[in-house]
Amino acid sequence: MTAQRKAFRASILHSIADPKDVSLEDSYQYYEDGLLVIENGLVQDIGAAKEVFARQPKGLPVTVYKDKLITAGFIDTHIHYPQTGMIASYGEQLLDWLENYTFPEELRFKNPTYALQVAKLFLDELASNGTTTALVFGTVHKESVDVFFSEAEKRNLRMIAGKVLMDRNAPDYLTDTPQSGYSASKELIERWHGKDRLLYAVTPRFAPTSTPEQLAMVGKLLEEYPDVYLHTHLSENKKEIEWVLDLFPERASYLDVYDHYGLLHKRSVFAHGIHLSDCECQRLSDTNSSIAFCPTSNLFLGSGLFNLPRLESFGVKVGMGTDVGAGTSFSILQTMSEAYKVQQLQQLKLHPLKSLYLATLGGAKALDLDDKIGNLEVGKEADFVVIDLHATQLMRFRMNQARTLEEKLFVLMSLGDDRTVTQTFIMGEKQYDSHQAHLKAQLVS
Known part of the structure; x- marks a missing residue:
């Protein structure tokens, strides 16, 4: 394991095909408890946390997110x-x-x-x-x-x-x-x-x-x-x-x-x-x-x-x-x-x-770039976003009533905005953090 390898644990959802070309079930991958492993700016592994941990060396640095969703940027x-x-x-x-x-x-x-x-x-x-x-x-x-x-x-x-x-x-x-x-x-x-x-x-x-x-x-x-x-x-x-x-x-x-x-x-x-x-x-x-x-x-x-x-x-x-x-x-x-x-x-x-x-x-x-970006498949550039599904009181209330992944995703796209974006990563490095941004804004004001 190199020093550059690190992991992020949360729910993970990403598209792998156009729903018009395959069944809805085959158009995405979703891991309720997922693990995304990044090395040297690229996706090194992805999947259910238990399975990915079994494939990785011990001592892997892991960032854990509660009530968060990771998807491609x-x-x-x-x-x-x-x-x-x-x-x-x-x-x-x-x-x-x-x-x-x-x-x-x-x-x-x-x-x-x-x-x-x-x-x-x-x-x-x-x-x-x-x-x-x-x-x-x-x-x-x-x-x-x-x-x-x-x-x-x-x-x-x-x-x-x-x-x-x-x-x-x-x-x-x-x-x-x-x-x-x-x-x-x-x-x-x-x-x-x-x-x-x-x-x-x-x-x-x-x-x-x-x-x-x-x-x-x-x-x-x-x-x-x-x-x-x-x-x-x-x-x-x-x-x-x-x-x-x-x-x-x-x-x-x-x-x-x-x-x-x-x-x-x-x-x-x-x-x-x-x-x-x-x-x-x-x-x-x-x-x-x-x-x-x-x-x-x-x-x-x-x-x-x-x-x-x-x-x-x-x-x-x-x-x-x-x-x-x-x-x-x-x-x-x-x-x-x-x-x-x-x-x-x-x-x-x-x-x-x-x-x-x-x-x-x-x-x-x-954009003719689907060999590099667009989802979190192994080998892709690690541009991804961490989304807070409970970012507002209304979203938390609504999400707690949602019964399916599709319903949660629809709530997110209907009620979500910049307040739902917790962190944004570029090639595996944090580019934006909402908490730090809020602190900076308070200092400026």
């Missing part, structure tokens, strides 16, 4: 770190919201000092909500991405981010050019992609803010660096779709604009995808592209209702996204709650085990 497949300071901005739909709130705030990220301040707060918020990996928009400023990656690297996080590309239909103070965007993106890719746990996403904001020349440059970057990500928006709002078709009359659909420039591949993640045709759904599936389901922002901006079973009937990979700042919470648990309601409004069901899958292993598959 949450994965956010679409979020904007520069919009942290404008979350909960009142009263607009997508296009006006961008003009009135988003663009003025993003101007501030030309200042690296401000960008660093927000990056620290943003990553603190992710940790306090149990989110261990995210696909993140920066701003058009190269500095905003350098600062973000630098801070994420210090915390040993598996993060994916990129510089926004916009060369039209945006304020002059936020636009680049096809060549400057290409050069800056290339420089950032060379500096950050694959460094430690960091990965790069080429990030055109959405089709209306990029000329054909810039989209062609995006396609060129993906050819030159085939393992980087493509991260953008797709079919979020009906007026947005009309605008795209006006700007690109020669293209058959919104998705066809991206497809024409070679932007669809297994690491392409499109946020929203609410208003898609059957042909677009099929093309996403054929190219192994992914959709980020962002229920809180879809409701907040009045964009529409995402039909999860429809996308999955075409075999499209789907992950969960908070889409802060149009999204109203960093909490994936609250996002799961809103996802359930979005399906209910369409007379559809979202099982709590399916929600857990979307928030963890499904997100990892959408």
Whole structure:
């Protein structure tokens, strides 16, 4: 036994398959009294405590949690770190919201000092909500991405981010050019992609803010660096779709604009995808592209209702996204709650085990990272969260009446938020502790 080996004892639950592909019982593993063993940042063993102890050397250091649940760290497949300071901005739909709130705030990220301040707060918020990996928009400023990656690297996080590309239909103070965007993106890719746990996403904001020349440059970057990500928006709002078709009359659909420039591949993640045709759904599936389901922002901006079973009937990979700042919470648990309601409004069901899958292993598959993260299988990176099932008086009362695991999980996703996150671990090392955070907050106040 090496000095790095350590164990954590609690109830343990994690997804091992998509419930649509297997029976519910075969989609997860649950150990009421479980033991998770970590060595050198990776999962070394997992299972029922009695069985795992029998496989381990004597003297194994163990942290024991009472009334706690360990699960894989949450994965956010679409979020904007520069919009942290404008979350909960009142009263607009997508296009006006961008003009009135988003663009003025993003101007501030030309200042690296401000960008660093927000990056620290943003990553603190992710940790306090149990989110261990995210696909993140920066701003058009190269500095905003350098600062973000630098801070994420210090915390040993598996993060994916990129510089926004916009060369039209945006304020002059936020636009680049096809060549400057290409050069800056290339420089950032060379500096950050694959460094430690960091990965790069080429990030055109959405089709209306990029000329054909810039989209062609995006396609060129993906050819030159085939393992980087493509991260953008797709079919979020009906007026947005009309605008795209006006700007690109020669293209058959919104998705066809991206497809024409070679932007669809297994690491392409499109946020929203609410208003898609059957042909677009099929093309996403054929190219192994992914959709980020962002229920809180879809409701907040009045964009529409995402039909999860429809996308999955075409075999499209789907992950969960908070889409802060149009999204109203960093909490994936609250996002799961809103996802359930979005399906209910369409007379559809979202099982709590399916929600857990979307928030963890499904997100990892959408990001083409399920060989590294997404659950707690042996060999995976040890990013996990410790959840307090009795975090509030109401949750304790309700949990004591829950009869099944599924019922407890549904209570957690319905009533849970950052208060339920006791600790968050990155590669087996504690990144966030709620008790320490509360003490720090008291000292500051």
